[in-house]
Amino acid sequence: MRVIVSLLALLLIGTQVQAAAQTETSDEVAQMCKKISDRLASVSYKECSNIQFYQPRFYSASNQPILEAHYAAKPGVKNPVRILFIGGIHGDELSSVSVTFKWLNTLNQHHSGSFDWHFLPLANPDGLLRRPATRVNANNVDLNRNFIPAAAKLTPLEYWQQEASKRKRYYPGEKPLSEPESKVIHTLIDEYKPTVIVSVHAPHGILDFDGDKQPPEKLGPLYLRHLGTYPGSLGNYGWYVKNVPVMTIELPYAGIMPSAGDISRMWVDLVRWVRVKAQPESQVADGTDEKGAVSVHSGK
Ligand SMILES: [Zn+2]
Numbered sequence: 001m002r003v004i005v006s007l008l009a010l011l012l013i014g015t016q017v018q019a020a021a022q023t024e025t026s027d028e029v030a031q032m033c034k035k036i037s038d039r040l041a042s043v044s045y046k047e048c049s050n051i052q053f054y055q056p057r058f059y060s061a062s063n064q065p066i067l068e069a070h071y072a073a074k075p076g077v078k079n080p081v082r083i084l085f086i087g088g089i090h091g092d093e094l095s096s097v098s099v100t101f102k103w104l105n106t107l108n109q110h111h112s113g114s115f116d117w118h119f120l121p122l123a124n125p126d127g128l129l130r131r132p133a134t135r136v137n138a139n140n141v142d143l144n145r146n147f148i149p150a151a152a153k154l155t156p157l158e159y160w161q162q163e164a165s166k167r168k169r170y171y172p173g174e175k176p177l178s179e180p181e182s183k184v185i186h187t188l189i190d191e192y193k194p195t196v197i198v199s200v201h202a203p204h205g206i207l208d209f210d211g212d213k214q215p216p217e218k219l220g221p222l223y224l225r226h227l228g229t230y231p232g233s234l235g236n237y238g239w240y241v242k243n244v245p246v247m248t249i250e251l252p253y254a255g256i257m258p259s260a261g262d263i264s265r266m267w268v269d270l271v272r273w274v275r276v277k278a279q280p281e282s283q284v285a286d287g288t289d290e291k292g293a294v295s296v297h298s299g300k
Contacts, residue, residue, distance in 0.1 A: 029053045032065050035129055036122065042098035042257050047105050058184040061138040064125035066184055069104060074113030081278045082116045084194035086185065089143050089201070089234065090135045091127015093254045096200040102263050115274055118192050123181055135169045137181055145172035145232040146182040150240030156232030172232045185234065189242055196278050197238045197246045198270070205252035210235045211245020216273040219249060220265035221258070245278075 033048035056065030073080035087100030100121040107117060122128060126138035136142050145156050154162060156172035164170045177183050189197070196211070206225040209215035217224055227248075229236035238246035249266070251258060258266070 028056055028065055029067065032056075032067060032125070035064075035125075036097070036101075039129060039133075040094060040098050040101075042095075043101045047101055051104055051108055058187075059180060060124070060126045061180055062126045064129065066123065066125060066181065067121060069119045069121070071107055071111045071117040071119075072113070073116040077114060079280050080114070080116045081195045081274055081280065082118070082192060083274065083278075084185075084188060084192055084197045085117060085119045086123050086197065086199045086234075087120065088122040088128055089124055089181075089185075089199060091124045091130065091137070092133040092135045093200075093202040093251075094128070094133065095202045095251045095254055095257055096249075097122050097128060098257055099251060099263055099266075100200050103267050106264075106267055118188065118194070120184070120188075123185065136171065137179055139173070139179060140168065140171060141173040141179050142170050143179055143182050144234055145170055145230060146176060146179050147186065147232050147234055147237035148176045148241050149231040150236055152231050154231060156230075159231045176232060186237075189238070189244060194244055195280060196274070197234065197244055198249065199234055199246060200249045200251065202251040202254040204250035206250045208235070208248040208250065209245065210239035210248075213245050214277050215247065216269055216277070219269045219273075220262045220267075221252075222249065222266065 030049060033045055036048055037043050037045040051067075051069050054068045054070070057068065058066040060066060073082075085100065085103075088097035090096070100119070104119050104121055107119075111117070124137050124143055127134045127136060130138075134140075145160065149156050152159075156176065157174065160166060160170055160172050173179055177186055188194075196213070204227070205222060206227070207216065207219050207222040208227045209224065210229060215224055229240070235246045235248055238244045247270075257263070
């Protein structure tokens with residue numbers, strides 16, 4: 001009898017531990033959603049907490065969770081396009097985080113399963129949550145200069161010293177991947193093996209593309225213009241080191257949101273491009289995709 005009671009007690013304790021772990025997880029995501037919605041007028045707590053984020057696996061330099069959400073392709077879609085989508089690698093480009101949340105909510109409502117998406121809506125939480133927000137992370141490193149560079153005469157650090165006038169905003173760190181946030185992206189590229197990486201920035205108001213696929217001519221109001229890459233940037237690393245095409249979306253303003261119409265048009269153009277041009281060889285997506293659903297949504 002005593003054994004049975006002990007077993008029952010153990011089972012009960014087990015259940016309690018499990019319940020506590022789940023509560024803790026959702027608390028951690030909920031706290032992050034609270035911080036983000038307090039910081040960004042354009043992202044409500046509801047918009048953030050609507051998303052089924054992973055239990056946090058990765059943390060920033062100052063121990064903030066780096067949120068991840070995944071929308072899998074349907075099991076019937078063979079070799080789907082996989083899109084790694086990154087917002088807010090620069091913490092002071094607030095619109096890049098807000099617009100990424102808008103698109104994430106669109107996908108959350110209309111995901112058809114034609115493609116596979118992995119979202120990091122805020123890659124640099126420390127930069128965004130600082131007052132004032134900063135481009136760099138908590139270690140004052142520009143994450144978009146902290147990746148492994150393609151072969152070049154100058155290392156990212158030498159380039160910064162000799163060509164970038166040692167401007168603090170562009171400090172690449174002592175060595176590539178010194179920062180937890182850039183390591184996360186590096187790890188995801190290796191684990192997730194994206195077909196294409198989409199990274200959202202501001203305020204150049206253009207679309208840039210590094211890769212062998214035919215880029216879109218425009219996304220909504222943004223037209224294609226090649227800016228080139230810097231040693232240690234994600235575009236440089238993604239395409240020239242890892243051979244994964246990188247689309248860089250540069251919104252027109254860091255602190256002003258595009259119109260709802262433009263946010264919708266950019267998404268429609270992006271999904272159309274994914275459907276037509278980003279497919280792996282001999283792959284045609286079946287059924288409807290996110291574009292059709294969004295077209296209806298965007299009419300409002
Ligand atoms: Zn940027």
